[in-house]
Amino acid sequence: MSNSIDPSLFSAHEQALNHQPCPKCGGALQLRRAKLGPFLGCEHYPQCDYIKPLHHNDGHIVKPLGVACPECQHELVLRQGRYGMFIGCSNYPICHHIESPTANTPKKNHTSHLVCPECRQGHLIERQSRFGKAFYACDAFPKCKFAVNQPPLAGQCQVCGFQLLVEKKFASGTKHLCANRKCAHVQSAD
CATH class of the missing domain: 2.40.50 (OB fold (Dihydrolipoamide Acetyltransferase, E2P))
Structure with a gap:
Protein backbone atom coordinates (compact mmCIF):
# COMPACT_ATOMS: atom_id res chain seq x y z
CA MET A 1 0.00 0.00 0.00
CA SER A 2 1.35 3.40 -0.96
CA ASN A 3 1.85 6.09 1.68
CA SER A 4 1.27 8.94 -0.77
CA ILE A 5 -2.00 10.83 -0.99
CA ASP A 6 -4.17 10.08 -3.98
CA PRO A 7 -4.09 13.24 -6.16
CA SER A 8 -7.61 12.55 -7.44
CA LEU A 9 -8.92 13.58 -4.01
CA PHE A 10 -7.79 17.15 -4.69
CA SER A 11 -8.78 17.35 -8.36
CA ALA A 12 -12.26 18.72 -7.59
CA HIS A 13 -10.70 21.59 -5.62
CA GLU A 14 -8.13 22.29 -8.32
CA GLN A 15 -10.72 22.42 -11.12
CA ALA A 16 -12.99 24.68 -9.07
CA LEU A 17 -10.12 27.05 -8.34
CA ASN A 18 -8.66 27.37 -11.84
CA HIS A 19 -10.82 30.40 -12.59
CA GLN A 20 -10.31 32.36 -9.36
CA PRO A 21 -7.71 35.12 -9.52
CA CYS A 22 -5.71 36.27 -6.49
CA PRO A 23 -7.51 39.26 -4.92
CA LYS A 24 -4.17 40.97 -4.13
CA CYS A 25 -2.24 40.72 -7.40
CA GLY A 26 -4.53 38.99 -9.93
CA GLY A 27 -2.33 35.89 -10.25
CA ALA A 28 -3.70 32.36 -10.33
CA LEU A 29 -4.45 30.59 -7.07
CA GLN A 30 -2.81 27.20 -6.56
CA LEU A 31 -3.67 24.39 -4.18
CA ARG A 32 -0.88 23.94 -1.65
CA ARG A 33 -0.45 21.56 1.25
CA ALA A 34 0.99 22.27 4.69
CA LYS A 35 1.01 20.45 8.01
CA LEU A 36 -2.13 22.32 9.12
CA GLY A 37 -4.02 21.28 5.99
CA PRO A 38 -4.58 22.35 2.39
CA PHE A 39 -4.79 26.02 1.43
CA LEU A 40 -4.89 28.25 -1.62
CA GLY A 41 -1.77 30.27 -2.30
CA CYS A 42 -0.88 32.79 -4.98
CA GLU A 43 1.40 31.58 -7.79
CA HIS A 44 3.52 34.73 -7.32
CA TYR A 45 4.66 33.72 -3.81
CA PRO A 46 6.87 35.14 -2.16
CA GLN A 47 6.16 38.48 -3.90
CA CYS A 48 2.45 38.04 -3.10
CA ASP A 49 1.65 36.46 0.27
CA TYR A 50 -2.10 35.88 -0.19
CA ILE A 51 -3.37 32.62 1.31
CA LYS A 52 -6.86 31.25 1.89
CA PRO A 53 -7.33 28.18 4.09
CA LEU A 54 -9.59 25.48 2.67
CA HIS A 55 -10.37 23.99 6.09
CA HIS A 56 -11.92 26.42 8.56
CA ASN A 57 -11.81 25.77 12.31
CA ASP A 58 -14.81 28.00 12.94
CA GLY A 59 -16.62 25.43 15.03
CA SER A 100 -22.19 33.38 25.13
CA PRO A 101 -24.77 30.61 25.56
CA THR A 102 -25.24 31.80 29.16
CA ALA A 103 -25.66 35.48 28.22
CA ASN A 104 -29.36 35.61 29.15
CA THR A 105 -29.06 33.76 32.44
CA PRO A 106 -28.47 35.94 35.49
CA LYS A 107 -25.01 35.53 36.93
CA LYS A 108 -24.72 34.53 40.55
CA ASN A 109 -22.37 36.52 42.71
CA HIS A 110 -19.63 34.07 43.64
CA THR A 111 -17.27 36.55 45.23
CA SER A 112 -15.48 35.47 48.35
CA HIS A 113 -14.29 37.29 51.42
CA LEU A 114 -11.03 35.34 51.16
CA VAL A 115 -8.05 37.45 50.15
CA CYS A 116 -5.74 35.98 47.52
CA PRO A 117 -2.70 34.54 49.37
CA GLU A 118 -0.39 35.22 46.45
CA CYS A 119 -0.94 38.90 45.55
CA ARG A 120 -2.81 39.97 48.76
CA GLN A 121 -4.87 42.48 46.69
CA GLY A 122 -7.56 40.42 44.98
CA HIS A 123 -10.23 38.11 46.32
CA LEU A 124 -10.90 34.51 45.33
CA ILE A 125 -13.96 34.08 43.10
CA GLU A 126 -15.64 31.01 41.63
CA ARG A 127 -15.15 30.65 37.89
CA GLN A 128 -15.88 27.96 35.32
CA SER A 129 -13.51 26.26 32.93
CA ARG A 130 -14.46 25.78 29.30
CA PHE A 131 -15.63 22.28 30.26
CA GLY A 132 -18.02 23.62 32.92
CA LYS A 133 -15.95 22.58 35.95
CA ALA A 134 -15.79 25.07 38.83
CA PHE A 135 -12.47 26.46 40.04
CA TYR A 136 -11.49 29.37 42.27
CA ALA A 137 -9.16 32.12 41.06
CA CYS A 138 -7.97 35.57 42.01
CA ASP A 139 -10.14 38.39 40.64
CA ALA A 140 -6.96 40.37 39.86
CA PHE A 141 -6.35 38.10 36.85
CA PRO A 142 -4.26 38.51 34.59
CA LYS A 143 -1.89 40.25 37.02
CA CYS A 144 -2.27 37.40 39.52
CA LYS A 145 -2.64 33.85 38.22
CA PHE A 146 -3.41 32.09 41.53
CA ALA A 147 -6.08 29.38 41.20
CA VAL A 148 -7.23 26.27 43.08
CA ASN A 149 -9.59 23.49 42.00
CA GLN A 150 -11.25 22.78 45.37
CA PRO A 151 -13.34 25.21 47.47
CA PRO A 152 -11.02 27.54 49.44
CA LEU A 153 -11.23 27.91 53.22
CA ALA A 154 -9.82 30.47 55.61
CA GLY A 155 -7.05 28.95 57.66
CA GLN A 156 -3.34 28.46 57.94
CA CYS A 157 -1.26 25.40 57.09
CA GLN A 158 0.26 23.75 60.18
CA VAL A 159 3.47 22.88 58.30
CA CYS A 160 4.40 25.75 55.96
CA GLY A 161 2.17 28.57 57.29
CA PHE A 162 0.43 29.23 53.93
CA GLN A 163 -2.64 31.41 54.52
CA LEU A 164 -5.21 29.31 52.61
CA LEU A 165 -6.62 25.81 52.87
CA VAL A 166 -8.83 23.89 50.42
CA GLU A 167 -11.55 21.40 51.23
CA LYS A 168 -11.22 17.99 49.61
CA LYS A 169 -13.47 14.97 50.01
CA PHE A 170 -11.87 11.55 50.43
CA ALA A 171 -13.43 8.13 51.02
CA SER A 172 -12.42 8.49 54.66
CA GLY A 173 -14.18 11.87 54.96
CA THR A 174 -13.57 15.54 54.30
CA LYS A 175 -10.03 16.83 54.82
CA HIS A 176 -8.40 20.24 54.58
CA LEU A 177 -5.31 20.54 52.39
CA CYS A 178 -2.75 23.29 52.20
CA ALA A 179 -3.37 25.32 49.02
CA ASN A 180 0.37 25.70 48.48
CA ARG A 181 1.20 23.21 45.71
CA LYS A 182 4.71 22.70 47.08
CA CYS A 183 3.37 21.67 50.49
CA ALA A 184 -0.12 20.08 50.04
CA HIS A 185 -0.17 19.02 53.72
CA VAL A 186 -3.36 17.13 54.67
CA GLN A 187 -5.09 18.27 57.87
CA SER A 188 -8.23 16.93 59.48
CA ALA A 189 -11.42 18.94 59.04
CA ASP A 190 -11.77 19.55 62.79
Missing part, protein backbone atom coordinates in the same frame (compact mmCIF):
# COMPACT_ATOMS: atom_id res chain seq x y z
CA HIS A 60 -19.17 22.97 13.83
CA ILE A 61 -22.87 23.63 14.17
CA VAL A 62 -24.50 21.74 17.02
CA LYS A 63 -28.07 22.95 16.45
CA PRO A 64 -30.01 25.86 14.90
CA LEU A 65 -31.74 28.03 17.50
CA GLY A 66 -34.57 29.54 15.43
CA VAL A 67 -33.71 33.09 16.60
CA ALA A 68 -32.77 35.93 14.26
CA CYS A 69 -29.31 37.49 14.45
CA PRO A 70 -29.57 41.07 15.79
CA GLU A 71 -27.05 42.30 13.19
CA CYS A 72 -28.07 40.63 9.90
CA GLN A 73 -31.38 38.81 10.64
CA HIS A 74 -29.99 35.37 9.65
CA GLU A 75 -30.58 32.47 12.03
CA LEU A 76 -28.41 32.04 15.14
CA VAL A 77 -26.84 28.61 15.68
CA LEU A 78 -25.20 26.89 18.63
CA ARG A 79 -21.61 25.97 17.73
CA GLN A 80 -18.83 23.94 19.32
CA GLY A 81 -15.59 25.86 19.01
CA ARG A 82 -12.04 25.74 20.25
CA TYR A 83 -12.93 27.21 23.66
CA GLY A 84 -16.29 25.54 24.18
CA MET A 85 -19.88 26.21 23.17
CA PHE A 86 -20.95 29.57 21.76
CA ILE A 87 -23.83 31.10 19.81
CA GLY A 88 -22.93 32.50 16.41
CA CYS A 89 -24.59 33.73 13.25
CA SER A 90 -25.26 31.19 10.50
CA ASN A 91 -24.11 33.85 8.02
CA TYR A 92 -20.48 33.58 9.21
CA PRO A 93 -17.93 34.75 7.89
CA ILE A 94 -19.96 37.66 6.49
CA CYS A 95 -21.54 38.37 9.89
CA HIS A 96 -19.30 38.02 12.94
CA HIS A 97 -21.98 38.23 15.67
CA ILE A 98 -21.28 35.87 18.58
CA GLU A 99 -22.57 35.61 22.13
